[in-house]
Amino acid sequence: HTVNQLTTNIAAQEQATYHATSLIPGAGTPGELQQVFSPADLTRCIGSYNLTRSEDTDLAIENAHQAFAGWRDTRVDLRADCLLKLADLLEQHRDNLIYLLQNEAGKTLADCIAELREAVDFCRYYADQARGLCGHGEKMPGPTGESNYLYHQGKGVFVCISPWNFPLAIYTGQIVAALVTGNCVIAKPAEQTSLIGHYTAQLIHQAGIPEAVFQLVLGPGSQTGNQLCQSQRITGVVFTGSTQTAQIINLNLANRKNAAIATLIAETGGQNCLIADSSCLPEQLVKDVINSAFLSAGQRCSALRVLFIQQDVADKVIDMLKGAMDELNIGDPRLFSTDLGPVIDAKALNILQRHDQRMSAEAQAIKTLAEPDMNGHFFAPRAYEIKGLEILEQEIFGPFLHVVRFRANELDQVIDAINDTGYGLTTGIHSRIDDTIEYVISRIQAGNCYINRNMIGAVVGVQPFGGMGLSGTGPKAGGPGYLRQFMTEKTITNNISAVGGNADLLELSD
Ligand code: UN1
Numbered sequence: 001h002t003v004n005q006l007t008t009n010i011a012a013q014e015q016a017t018y019h020a021t022s023l024i025p026g027a028g029t030p031g032e033l034q035q036v037f038s039p040a041d042l043t044r045c046i047g048s049y050n051l052t053r054s055e056d057t058d059l060a061i062e063n064a065h066q067a068f069a070g071w072r073d074t075r076v077d078l079r080a081d082c083l084l085k086l087a088d089l090l091e092q093h094r095d096n097l098i099y100l101l102q103n104e105a106g107k108t109l110a111d112c113i114a115e116l117r118e119a120v121d122f123c124r125y126y127a128d129q130a131r132g133l134c135g136h137g138e139k140m141p142g143p144t145g146e147s148n149y150l151y152h153q154g155k156g157v158f159v160c161i162s163p164w165n166f167p168l169a170i171y172t173g174q175i176v177a178a179l180v181t182g183n184c185v186i187a188k189p190a191e192q193t194s195l196i197g198h199y200t201a202q203l204i205h206q207a208g209i210p211e212a213v214f215q216l217v218l219g220p221g222s223q224t225g226n227q228l229c230q231s232q233r234i235t236g237v238v239f240t241g242s243t244q245t246a247q248i249i250n251l252n253l254a255n256r257k258n259a260a261i262a263t264l265i266a267e268t269g270g271q272n273c274l275i276a277d278s279s280c281l282p283e284q285l286v287k288d289v290i291n292s293a294f295l296s297a298g299q300r301c302s303a304l305r306v307l308f309i310q311q312d313v314a315d316k317v318i319d320m321l322k323g324a325m326d327e328l329n330i331g332d333p334r335l336f337s338t339d340l341g342p343v344i345d346a347k348a349l350n351i352l353q354r355h356d357q358r359m360s361a362e363a364q365a366i367k368t369l370a371e372p373d374m375n376g377h378f379f380a381p382r383a384y385e386i387k388g389l390e391i392l393e394q395e396i397f398g399p400f401l402h403v404v405r406f407r408a409n410e411l412d413q414v415i416d417a418i419n420d421t422g423y424g425l426t427t428g429i430h431s432r433i434d435d436t437i438e439y440v441i442s443r444i445q446a447g448n449c450y451i452n453r454n455m456i457g458a459v460v461g462v463q464p465f466g467g468m469g470l471s472g473t474g475p476k477a478g479g480p481g482y483l484r485q486f487m488t489e490k491t492i493t494n495n496i497s498a499v500g501g502n503a504d505l506l507e508l509s510d
Contacts, residue, residue, distance in 0.1 A: 018047035018100065020198030023205070023216040025063055027056040036195055039106040039342040040333055040376040046103045049194040052217040057227050060215045064157040064184035065233045067212035072154040072182040076135035078208075079180050083127035086176065086207035087120045090168075093203060097168060100196045105167050106341040106376070108333045111296050114457065115169045119200075121460035122173035122478065129483050130180040137492065145497035147505075152487040154182025155263065156235030159228045161249070163240045164344050165299045167193030168200060170267075173460075173477055174238040175204065175214065181486040183235070184213050186228060190241075191219040192344050225249070232256050236263030236486070240301075242395075243268040243423075243470050265485055267465075267472040269395040270425030272305050272455060273418045275440055278312040278408070280430035281452075286320045288454040289401070292428070294328060294381045295456065297340045298399035299348075302426045302448065302456045302465070306389065306402045308414050314405045321383065321403075322367045330380050331372045342376040343398055349377045352398040359384045359402075362391060366403060389417050411440070419445045425467035426455045445469055447476065 021030050030050030038044045052060075071079075090097065094116055101112040137149030158178040162171040171189055178185045189197030201216040217224050225245075229237055229252035237249055246266040253262040274292070276285050292304035309317050333341030343349050359365075369380035381399040386392075388404060396402075406414050418427070427446035431437050441449050447467035448458060458465035464479025466472050475481030496503040 016099070017045065018195050018199070020047065020049035020195050020218065022050065022052040022056060022060075022218050023198070023201055023211070023214075024052070024056050024060045025211045025215075026059055028053065031056075034191075034194075036104060038103050038376070039344055040103075040331075040374065040378075042375050042377075044103075047195050049198065049218050051220050052224060054223070054227055057217050057224055058231075060186050060217055061157065061228070061231050061233050063212040063215060064186055067210065068154070068156055068184045071179075071184055071210070071213045074182070076130055076180070076182070079134075079182065080127040080130050082208040083123040083130075083176050083180050086172075086204060086209075087123035087127075089203045089207055090116060090120050090123070090172070090200075093199075096199065097196070100199055101168060102333050102341075104195050105164060105193055106333050106344065107296070108338050108341055109336060115166060118166075118169035118460060119172040122169065123176050125461045125478060126173075126177050126180050126483060129480075133483055134181060134487070140491075142493075145495065147494045147496050147503060149492045149494075151490040151492060152181070152484070153490065155486060155488045156183060157233055158183045158185050158236045158238060158263075158486065159234055160185055160187045161225055161237065161239045161241065162187070162189050162197075164190035164192040165296070165301070166240075167196040170240050170477075171197060172200060174240070177477075177483055178236075178238065178486050179204075179209060179214060181483050183486055186215050186217060188217050188219070188224055188228065191221050194218045222248075226252055229253055230256060232259040234262060235260070236265065238265045240267040246472075263485060265473055267301070267467065267477065268470065269397075269423060270301055270305075270467060270471050271389065271392060271395055271418075271421040271423045272303060272426045272428075272446075273308060273389075274304050274306070274428030274430065274455065275308045275411075275414060275418075276310065276313070276317070276430040277411075277433065277436055278310045279432040279436075280310075280313065280317075281432070282313060282317050282320055284452065285317060285430045286324050288428070288430070288452075289321065290324050290328070292455040293383075293401040294325075294340055294399045297330075297343050297379070298381075299343060299397055300456050301395075301471075302458065304401065304426075304428065304455050305396060306386075306392070306404060308404050308406050308418075311405050311407050314403075318366055318385070318403065325367050325369060325381055325383065328369060328381055330369065330378060331374065340381070340399060342378045345377055348397065349379055352379045352396070352400060355396050355400065356382065359386075362386075363402075366401075389421060395423075411436070415440060415443050419443075422470040423467065424469035425471040426450065428453075428455045447471060447474065 466476035
């Protein structure tokens with residue numbers, strides 16, 4: 001590999017290439033070679049990776065199965081230390097990671113830094129939590145004469161299927177949560193971000209995680225995913241991506257013969273709305289709307305898709321929005337001045353272009369920025385006014401804002417319409433009226449509610465992130481309940497009043 005040649009210096013970047021393969025002890029010759037091009041510049045090949053052959057995916061499952069008991073019984077302190085080491089390694093290798101995030105995922109520098117920070121936070125947060133949860137029992141209240149302890153231990157083999165939009169943070173967060181709680185992991189990063197997945201995987205091994213305990217497969221996408229999720233040896237799947245794919249995973253897991261019911265931890269799509277009433281502060285609203293809808297090229301599941309604005313202030317806010325959109329720079333993600341880069345690939349671009357055609361025929365255009373003159377998958381920010389949510393058939397994953405006007409007496413209809421989408425990821429409310437805020441927040445179905453601020457960038461351990469309804473299973477990543485899902489629970493009841501009974505038996509256990 002040419003890891004050491006990678007650099008954040010743009011001139012030198014033009015020369016650098018990176019090669020990735022699956023990481024499976026005992027694997028045979030690598031599968032078909034795929035080239036990787038920068039989404040911001042389709043003429044620039046930044047590296048390549050080998051697909052994983054299906055017999056090697058089977059081998060990965062077998063390796064993980066064999067390695068499980070040893071890893072489960074490894075002291076939690078040692079597992080948690082690996083996560084702390086990984087956090088340090090991620091920080092030490094930040095130049096290369098940022099290089100890959102910019103060139104393979106098309107992320108801006110600000111997004112890269114935030115993502116690196118989040119990956120590091122996941123490592124430290126879960127390491128700390130695991131020490132408090134694993135390896136020793138939780139004493140339960142009980143009658144005198146017996147002692148009761150609840151123990152947590154790893155469940156088995158987890159498959160971690162992560163998205164291209166957070167190829168470092170979500171990828172790392174899923175993996176380290178499963179590992180630190182005593183599970184073996186087979187990671188399948190989104191194919192669009194195989195290089196970042198591979199680079200980070202090497203750091204995970206450098207941090208001390210054994211090769212059979214953590215393995216990497218690199219697609220082909222749905223074929224490898226299906227193969228993994230159809231295996232009886234898989235105990236659970238952690239997935240972030242579309243609601244549709246989560247349903248396929250769920251079916252695959254459910255259809256396995258003679259297999260225990262699997263754990264599925266899914267964080268999926270949203271149709272995220274923000275309600276702003278006439279008491280909102282327009283300057284702040286516009287700033288928060290711009291950030292939530294357009295930064296990261298709208299490619300966050302938390303991103304704002306629909307602004308509901310009260311009629312009385314709508315014209316003014318829409319005018320200000322147009323002006324603020326003009327300030328956005330879309331272009332080369334490697335330049336400091338760029339606010340948003342390209343979308344991830346031709347397929348994503350095509351879906352956005354088709355939605356744009358529909359909107360230009362059926363909705364009222366507010367503003368469309370110009371696309372940069374670059375040979376990449378660029379889709380410039382745009383906003384349309386629509387009558388209601390019915391016109392939006394699916395989540396629109398890009399820098400695309402929809403605006404709906406409502407009257408003061410229509411707040412209930414707005415809330416019902418949002419809840420009727422079935423999604424429940426993020427929501428926003430901009431208002432200076434406490435009663436309105438409380439009313440909206442208590443009725444809206446949403447996992448993350450933001451009051452008078454933007455709707456993206458949830459911080460690990462501070463704003464646990466995840467949805468309800470069609471948006472995911474919960475408990476939330478970066479929150480107090482997340483790690484428990486990765487562990488099986490064992491209740492141990494000891495009759496300490498029996499002849500030879502020992503009250504210290506479990507107290508002493510680590
Ligand atoms: C995603 O986009 O898949 O709060 C979820 C945020 C991020 C969203 C991650 N944690 O913006």
